[in-house]
Amino acid sequence: MNRSAPTLALMLFLAACSGGGGGGVVSPTPSPTPSPTATGQVTIKITPAAAQVAANGNQQFACAVTGDIDTRCGWSVQEANGGSVSIAGLYVAPEMAGTYHVIAKSLADPSKTATATVAVTLPGVARPWVTAYYLGYFWDNMYPPEKVDMTALTHFVFGRVAPGGGTLHGAPGAVVEGAGTAHEAKLSPDGVRSVEDYLVKRTHDAGRKALLMLGGAADGDGFLLSTSDAVRPVFVRNIADYMVAHDYDGLDLDWEDKFEGSDDITPHVSGDEAKRRVFALIADLRAEFAKRPRYQGAGKAALLTLPGYTVSINDLEPGGKVPQWQADLANAVDQYNMMSYGIGTTWSGNGWLSWFSSPIFGATGKTPRDLASSVEAYAKTGVPRSKIGIGIGFYGIYFGPGVTGPRQDTEANRIFEVDDVALRYSELVRMGYLTNGTYHWDAEAQVGYRSYAGGGYTPAGSGRNKAGFLSFENEQSIAAKAAWVREAGLGGTILWAINYDYLPNGTSPLLGAVKKEFAPVAP
Structure with a gap:
């Protein structure tokens, strides 16, 4: 639904x-940003200049172009099987380990390039x-x-x-x-x-x-x-x-x-x-x-x-x-x-x-x-x-006393407590939530929970709403x-x-x- x-x-x-x-x-206090002007002396820098990336992992590169109004860069990978790089400079490594090179090229002056060296490693432990x-x-x-x-x-x-x-x-x-x-x-x-x-x-x-x-x-x-x-x-x-x-x-x-x-x-x-x-x-x-x-x-x-x-x-x-x-x-x-x-x-x-x-x-x-x-x-x-x-x-969350476990209808439930500060783990311990009720382990979801049968649980004198099913x-x-x-x-x-x-x-x-x-x- x-x-x-x-x-x-x-x-x-x-x-x-x-x-x-x-x-x-x-x-x-912001200062005005001067408008760049063309100087004819275009330079380009790539950051980082060297990186280590796991196979199939990725690395974001940035380029900085000076000397021209057009500060855009084009991106490529030197090696045919060396991975890929997006128009935004995001490099995705290949499956094979090796040393590869990411190239940034000034669109204002394509003769100006900068190269980053990427060491791609196989995943270890x-x-x-x-x-x-x-x-x-x-x-x-x-x-x-x-x-x-x-x-x-x-x-x-x-x-x-x-x-x-x-x-x-x-x-x-x-x-x-x-x-x-x-x-x-x-x-x-x-x-x-x-x-x-x-x-x-x-x-x-x-x-x-x-x-x-x-x-x-x-x-x-x-x-x-x-x-x-x-x-x-x-x-x-x-x-x-x-x-x-x-x-x-x-x-x-x-x-x-x-x-x-x-x-x-x-x-x-x-x-x-x-x-x-x-x-x-x-x-x-x-x-x-x-x-x-x-x-x-x-x-x-x-x-x-x-x-x-x-x-x-x-x-x-x-x-x-x-x-x-x-x-x-x-x-x-x-x-x-x-x-x-x-x-x-x-x-x-x-x-x-x-x-x-x-x-x-x-x-x-x-x-x-x-x-x-x-x-x-x-x-x-x-x-x-x-x-x-x-x-x-x-922290935990809990449903009201009419709900005592997972996969139960909640349309009639009027209590749903999700405040992370009020239900932080130290408070669950202090207020007895973890020592009352019955602990269960849900083998499918791989999560534990506590069920409070018989009308729910609320800490004595707390004024809190009653809990029927606590997930934590x-x-x-x-x-x-x-x-x-x-x-x-x-x-x-x-x-x-x-x-x-x-x-x-x-x-x-x-x-x-x-x-x-x-x-x-x-x-």
């Missing part, structure tokens, strides 16, 4: 990776990425910054900043701080840095990559306002300035909604224009990063990740594919991570049966989302599996996901959010399970 448009819009609005907090606006969100606005009451186990991660994402004109207000084109006091100097455990800068340094000290979360649920209008052709150059410079100032290795672009356009801003933005703007933003960010010394040199190119969505098997294109623009968006970034937790895969009413947060298998017409079918749909539309990550939510992650489901990620050849996983897992005794059970199960394995 297809969701109605209003229901789907609400689902996307509530999708995890929500932002919060407050803060000031970072908005350097590598660690999948673990890209984990830390919500800076909770730094002083959830997971102290000095306790974060950076060795459990590959990529640390600090949340967050937002585009001006979005949920945190500010002028379009600004980068608005959204992590409250985490941005303030001298509040970190070292007494010198901000919590933000302290965590970035801890990430680097552990040999991991630090990413900046930009945006979040309901920031679509802010992105649209900040990416008009008139404003986008300032926005891109402000983003790069912020990243360099805080020593980030990359950007997590959380543009999650309003791809269908918006009537809530003036002038109206159509769906086609919204999609054009997100691709223009990505291209301009790549080009701007390539100009910055911080992101030049081997292994220093800025990473770009983006959280996307699972897809309903009821809404696929012919051939079981996703809409082409969604595949193109996934291919335009370095990691495309599906927000499969919570309402990213389940719903109540509107034709749905009760279902799980982030199930691997089991999608049907009335439980239409799971990881396997979504990955397959993206893969059929040309997205390498190695570029796709799946979601693990460190635990050590067993994390082990299943890690095994499947490797088996399916996927890139890795995202965690939302590691603040939610920290218990008063100083342990982090879910993060500990991720660290164990996603660690490199012996060949």
